[in-house]
Structure formats: C-alpha cells, structure tokens
Amino acid sequence: MKKLIPVAFLSLLISCQSSEEKKENKSDSVATATTQSVTQSPETLTFGFSNENGDKILAFEENFDPKTTSKTIDSEGNIVSIKFTKKQPVGPNGGVNLTSFNFDDCAGSIFEITGGQKANSAFTSILMNDVFLKNHQQIQVKTFEKPQNIDNISRNKIEIDRKRKIKSAWQIANLDTDLKAFIVIFVPKKDSVLASLVIGNNEFIYRDYPAKYDEGSTWRVDDGGEFSNDAIRILAAFRNQQKDIEIITEWAGAEGANIEYCKTNKNKFETIKEASRYWGAN
Numbered sequence: 001m002k003k004l005i006p007v008a009f010l011s012l013l014i015s016c017q018s019s020e021e022k023k024e025n026k027s028d029s030v031a032t033a034t035t036q037s038v039t040q041s042p043e044t045l046t047f048g049f050s051n052e053n054g055d056k057i058l059a060f061e062e063n064f065d066p067k068t069t070s071k072t073i074d075s076e077g078n079i080v081s082i083k084f085t086k087k088q089p090v091g092p093n094g095g096v097n098l099t100s101f102n103f104d105d106c107a108g109s110i111f112e113i114t115g116g117q118k119a120n121s122a123f124t125s126i127l128m129n130d131v132f133l134k135n136h137q138q139i140q141v142k143t144f145e146k147p148q149n150i151d152n153i154s155r156n157k158i159e160i161d162r163k164r165k166i167k168s169a170w171q172i173a174n175l176d177t178d179l180k181a182f183i184v185i186f187v188p189k190k191d192s193v194l195a196s197l198v199i200g201n202n203e204f205i206y207r208d209y210p211a212k213y214d215e216g217s218t219w220r221v222d223d224g225g226e227f228s229n230d231a232i233r234i235l236a237a238f239r240n241q242q243k244d245i246e247i248i249t250e251w252a253g254a255e256g257a258n259i260e261y262c263k264t265n266k267n268k269f270e271t272i273k274e275a276s277r278y279w280g281a282n
Contacts (some may be wrong), residue, residue, distance in 0.1 A: 042129075042131045043129065043131050043132040043135060044064050044065060044068065044069050044127070044128060044129040044131070044132055045126065045127070045128050045132050045261060045273065046059050046061045046064045046069065046126075046127050046128075047059065047060065047061060047124050047125065047126060047127070047259050047275045048060055048061075048108065048109075048111075048124070048125045048126075048127055049098055049099065049100060049103075049121070049124055049125055049277065050100055050103075050118075050119035050120070050121045050125055051100055051103040051104075051121065052100045052101065052103070052121055053118070053121075054075065054113075054118030054119045054120065054121050055112065055113050055118060055119075056103070056110060056111065056112055056113070057072060057082065057110070057111045057113065057119055057125045057127065058088065058098075058103060058106055058108040058109070058110055058111075059108050059109040059111065059125075059127050060098055060106065060107070060108040060275075060277075061108075061275065065129075066084040066087075066109040066111070067084055068129045068130075069082070069084065069109075069111070069127050069128065069129050070082060070083075070128075070129055070130055071127070071128045071129070071130070071133060072111070072113065072119060072125055072126060072127050072128070073119075073125070073126050073235070073236055074113070074117040074118060074119055074120075075117075075118050075119060075120040076117075077140060077141060077142075078117070079128075079133065079138060080113060080114070080115060080117045081113075081114045081115060082111040082112065082113050082114065082127065083111060083112050083114055084109060084110070084111050085110050085111065085112055086109075086110050087108075087109055087110070088104075088106070088107060088108055088109070088110050089107055090105065090106070090107045091104055091105030091106070092105070093105045095107055096278060097278060097279045097280075098277040098278060098279065099277075099279045100121040111127065123233060123235060123250055124235060124250050124257060124259050124277060126235055126236050126248055135240060135241055136238040136239065136240055136241075136246065137238060137239045138236070138237070138238055139175050139176050139179075139237035139238055139239060139245070140175070140176055140237075141173055141174075141175055141181075141234050141235075141236065141237050142173055142174045142175075143172065143173045143233065143234065144171065144172060144173060147170035147171060147172045147183065147229040147230060148170060148171045149169075149170060149171070150166075150169040150170060150171055150182055150184070151171075154171075154180065154182065154204075155169060157202075157204065158182070158184060158198060158204060161204060161206075161267070162186065162196075162206075164186045164187065164189075164194070165186065165187040166184055166185070166186055166187070167185045167186060167187045167188075168184075168185045168229075169182055169183065169184040169185065170182065170183050170229040172229065172230070172232070172233075172234075173234055175199065175234070175237050175245075178201055179199055179200060179201055179245075180199070180200065180201060181197065181198070181199045181234055182196075182197070182198040182199075183195065183196075183197060183198075183227070183229050183231065183232060184196045184197075184198050185227055188213060191212050191213045192210070192212065192213075193210070193211050193212070193213045193218060193227075194208060194209070194210050194211075195208075195209045195211075195219065195227040195231075196208050196209065197209075197232050197234075197249065197269075199245065199247065199269075203267070204267065205245065205264055205267055205268065205269055206267060206268050206269065207247075207249070207260075207262060207268070207269040208268075209227070213225060219231075220251075220253035220254065221253060221254050221255050222253075222254040223253065223254075231251060231252070232249050232250070232251050233249065233250045233251075233252075234247055234248070234249055235248045235249060235250050235259075236248045240263065244263050244264040245263070245264045246261070246262065246263040246264070247261075247262050247263075247269065248260070248261050248262075249262070254280065255278065255279065255280030256276055256277055256278040256279055256280060257276060257277045257279075258274065258275075258276045259274060259275045259276060259277070260273070260274045261273035261274070
C-alpha cells in the first residue's frame with residue numbers, strides 16, 4: 001500500500017494506478033483505483049460507496065462503462081440490480097473524503113439501487129456487469145459479529161504450512177459451508193512481523209501482510225503496533241470458470257481503507273486489482 005498525499009487530490013479525486021501489487025507499507029491511502037480498460041475486457045468490476053440512506057452508490061473509478069454496470073451486493077450479501085443515473089462532478093465543499101457523509105461532494109458515477117434494497121454504508125460497495133457475473137459464481141460470505149478463536153486443527157495446519165508459530169488467531173467468517181476465514185498473527189522474528197488472511201479448510205490459501213514493527217504505526221498509521229482481529233473484512237467472494245477462489249477485501253485504517261480484488265495462485269492470493277478510499281482530511 002502506497003502512501004499518497006490527499007492535497008494532490010483536491011482537484012483530481014481519482015488516480016489510476018497499475019494493476020501490479022504494491023509493496024506493503026503502513027500508510028493509509030487516498031482514493032485510487034486501477035485502470036480497467038473496457039476495450040480489453042468485457043468484464044467490469046469496480047468500487048464505490050453508498051450514501052447514508054444506502055439507496056444510491058457512487059463509483060469513484062473512471063475507466064469503466066457505467067451504462068453496462070448493472071449489479072451490486074446489498075447489505076444482506078445478495079446480488080441486486082442498480083441503474084446508472086448520472087455523472088457527478090466535485091461539489092463546492094470538495095470531495096477528498098470518500099465517505100457516505102460526503103457523498104454529494106464526491107466525483108463519480110451515480111447509481112440507484114432498484115427494488116428497495118440497500119447497500120451497507122459502512123463498507124465499500126462492489127459494482128459489476130452481467131459479463132462478470134456470467135463468468136463468476138458467488139460464494140456466500142457470513143461475517144461473524146465477533147471474531148472467534150481459531151480451532152486447534154486449523155491452527156496446527158497453518159503452523160506446519162508456514163513453518164512459523166502463531167501468536168494469536170481468530171476466525172472472522174465462513175465462506176459457503178466448507179471454507180473458513182482466519183486472521184492470523186505470527187510470532188515476530190526480531191522486528192519482522194507478519195499477519196495473514198487465511199482461507200480454506202484442509203488446505204489453506206494465504207494473503208500475507210508483512211511489516212517492520214513500530215510501536216506507533218506498524219501496518220497502518222496509528223495502529224499502535226497491533227493488527228486487530230477485525231482489520232480485514234471480506235466484502236465478497238467468487239469462483240471463476242477455472243474454479244479458483246476470488247475474494248474482495250477491505251482493510252480500514254485511521255485515515256482510509258484499502259480494497260483488494262485477489263484470486264488464487266496456488267496457495268496464495270494474488271492481487272489483480274486494488275483501490276483505496278481516503279477519509280483523513282479535516
């Protein structure tokens with residue numbers, strides 16, 4: 001995650017970046033999104049956030065076709081229909097903070113959720129077109145209100161996989177009926193610390209978050225050197241046509257949230273698209 005300075009975005013809210021995974025650091029980020037060329041791929045998957053009421057969504061990425069973007073995931077985890085209504089310019093009060101409270105002042109594509117469903121205004125919204133859904137089967141994600149202790153079988157298997165002792169670990173969600181999602185904090189090696197999002201059952205897939213310990217800001221700004229058990233939220237999950245697991249996660253910090261779209265590459269998650277929302281400006 002690359003630290004960006006919010007002042008640079010007062011006149012241009014959205015910046016496009018390469019789809020290569022950025023080197024981890026402890027910074028929170030301003031609003032960004034990777035470029036997704038409509039001509040190169042008929043699939044669309046992009047990110048946004050809702051208004052406070054949850055009936056409208058603003059997509060902050062630029063390079064996608066809003067007219068063919070027709071679906072989102074509502075607050076109950078269901079795929080529901082949306083309708084593009086307009087392009088919204090930056091408002092008079094500025095749109096650096098991409099939050100529901102600042103919805104009317106942010107630039108982007110505005111969609112209405114049809115059928116009376118609502119988006120969850122507390123988290124990033126995911127928007128898709130029908131081509132993406134044709135090529136992907138949704139995996140239902142059940143997020144626990146309070147993370148639970150990891151079971152001993154999974155704990156031992158993860159330690160064997162990584163050849164590293166676990167300091168603490170929690171189960172944060174179930175994916176469908178057969179997959180579990182864990183946040184795992186490994187025992188430090190000197191000042192090298194490692195947290196991982198781990199998904200699986202008998203076999204596990206890992207998304208690692210390495211960092212250098214700092215008592216004030218290790219993984220994120222002002223995190224106090226701790227990786228909390230609710231740091232990562234799985235917003236959605238899918239299986240692609242090759243039956244690989246794909247996940248979309250949000251990692252919220254004091255100044256913003258980083259969003260990743262990852263797919264399985266052997267026993268690791270590989271980032272194929274990333275974005276971020278900023279909310280740290282006064």
